[in-house]
Amino acid sequence: FFRYSNITFISPVSVSVVFLFGGFPSSRKYFFRPSPCSEGGRRKPCLSFNDGTLCPLVFFAEGIEEVQWVLGSQLGMAASSSSGADKAALLRSRVQAALSQLRYEHAAFVADKLVSLTEGTPEDVFLLAHTYFLAKQYRRAVHMLKFHGLVSHRYPTTQRQRVVSLAERGQIQYVYLAARCLHESGEWQECLDLLGDGDGLGTVPPPGPHSSEEITSYCFNDEGAGGYRAAVYFLRGQCFEMLESPAAAIFCYRRCLQLDPCHSEAFDCLIEGHLLETAEALELVQSLSFSPGEEYIMLSYLCKVNTISMCVHDSGQREMQVLEQQYNQKNSLQLKYLHALREFSAFNLKKALQLTFQLVHREDPFSQPCLVLHICILVELREKVQLYTLASRLMETRPGAAISWLCVGAYYLTIRSLEKAGKAFIKATTLDPRFIPAWFAYGHSLSLMGESEQALSAYRNTLRLHPGSHLGQLFMGMEHLQGGNVQVASDCISKSLHACQNDPLVYNEMGVVLYKMRRYEEAQRYFLRAIQLSPGALESGEAWEYCVFNYGHTLRR
Secondary structure, three states, X not given: OEEHHHOOOOOOEEEEOOOOOOOOOOOOEEEEEEEEEEEOOEEEEEEEOOOOOEEEEEEOOOOOOEEEEOOOHHHHHXXXXXXXXXXXXXXXXXXXXXXXXXXXXXHHHHHHHHHHHOOOOHHHHHHHHHHHHHOOOHHHHHHHHHHOOOOOOOOOOOOOOOOOOHHHOOOHHHHHHHHHHHHHOOOHHHHHHHHOOOOOOOOOOOOOOOOHHHHHHOOOOOXXXXXXXXXXXXXXXXXXXXXXXXXXXXXXXXXXXXHOOOOHHHHHHHHOOXXXXXXXXXXHHHHOOOOOOOHHHHHHHHHHHHHHOOOOHHHHHHHHHHHHHHOOOOOOHHHHHHHHHHHHHOOOHHHHHHHHHHHHHHHOOOOHHHHHHHHHHHHHHOOHHHHHHHHHXXXXXXXXXXXXXXXXXXXXXXXXXXXXHHHHHHHHHHHOOOOHXXXXXXXXXXXXXXXXXXXXXXXXXXXXXXXXXXXXXXXXHHHHHHOOOHHHHHHHHHHHHHHOOOOHHHHHHHHHHHHHOOOHHHHHHHHHHHHHHOOOHHHOHHHHHHHHHHHHHHHHO
16 A cells, blocks of 8 residues: 555556466566546546556545555456456365465465355355364354355254254354364364254163164264265264263264274274273174275274273283284284283283383384373382373473373372372373373372272262273272271272273282171182283282282181
8 A cells, every 4th residue: 555645656657466366477668757647527537558557546534545556357368368257166175285385374264265256155155164174263164154154143042943954054064164173272072063963863861871773873864965974973072971971972882883883083092091981882882884905994994992891811811913914913012002901900010101102202102092001001000200201202292281290290109109190190180081091190199198989989989980991990999998898998999890801900809808807718719810811920029018918818817
């Protein structure tokens, strides 16, 4: 913009005009001089080019006296003879190029010009909203979709109103993008209102266990959903899980896997989130219909279930060997992590430490599951120096991550600075309220400080977040056992044993309960079973000495 009062006309002047809008730079020389032109019966100052084109100087608000040099249609045609469709195609290519270079802000800038050029065609508006999503401008993307009428402004509110087709809310790709934006911005209930409970993609069953036939009966014909069916169910499951509705979340995750058996995210939510017990998880994997050539996915699922759920040692090992030998997965980071987890479960702590050290310090230093496992092993072995070094590195690189504060608290827990450890664990749960290892660690620190009721409250919180995990019941039983409530402890540990029948720690605690009940022969069998399930326990030093001593005391009795 220029101040009109400051413009000095010099005739003639040679300037170089470069046209960038059409994408074809031009160094063509234009000679211009001040010329009068008429518009609406009034004479206005114009710039006259050597080819006879007149470009008016347009005034803006009165009193401000600001003018703009407008590149009119004649000047644009002189720069490029391409049509509007060619310009739109060129802008779309530039948006895709910016996205491929991870320049999301620039992609949104170009996409905005594209929407203006094409007068808001749905495909270009969707592309603009997609760039806003990638740039983490979630609310802006939702508003753009609503403003251009691609997504309905009003969502169904009652159960009867929710049974509507997707066409009433917009095409599935537009609705899904808006729902993803709402989920990322933390508006989980609004996301569910947009997706609905019965929009032709299926309804959510009432709480409680359901068989595969019952789950299938809740599904409707979802015409127009296309390849988004599994993705919509997965998004619903995430929202239900965040809203602490585990029954609805389990249903959505299971339905997602039935529609797309290769949807590993839904499977991870079920298994790593401990939403299913071991038998249910194995039954789910066996019920999935994998296409030819996807056997390795089924083997990966079985391997994960058997390892995380601490099933019989040989079953998971067999799947690992098949993946490594037949599918060349020896260098898979996931398999290496599962190897380390298997050794940790068998109490081969030193071997597990070697595997996790290689992952954390060389191959995969930012994997949260690997870091959690590595920290657990260091606490069990009381490696104070390594914990301090790792905590310092994490606080330097990721000070706002829950895993960093978990490591800090683990170090303080190891040196028995319990108050500082508790504060660090609280910080971790504040940063990520669904970070289960921090809740367990916080409960342990409270137990060591003698705060039994608060420790039990922390363990109950883990049961609420991970209902399928056996550790919450186990630690509650151990806390009741320390308080002398033997019968309550027996009930909790029995539930834990029913959920996981291959954890040596569960058998040890059950043996302690039976020992206190003076049922020595039964206690002897449980202690012996605990030692058999942990072949590396005798080599791990004092970390597992209590189980051997318990077995010896039982034999003495």
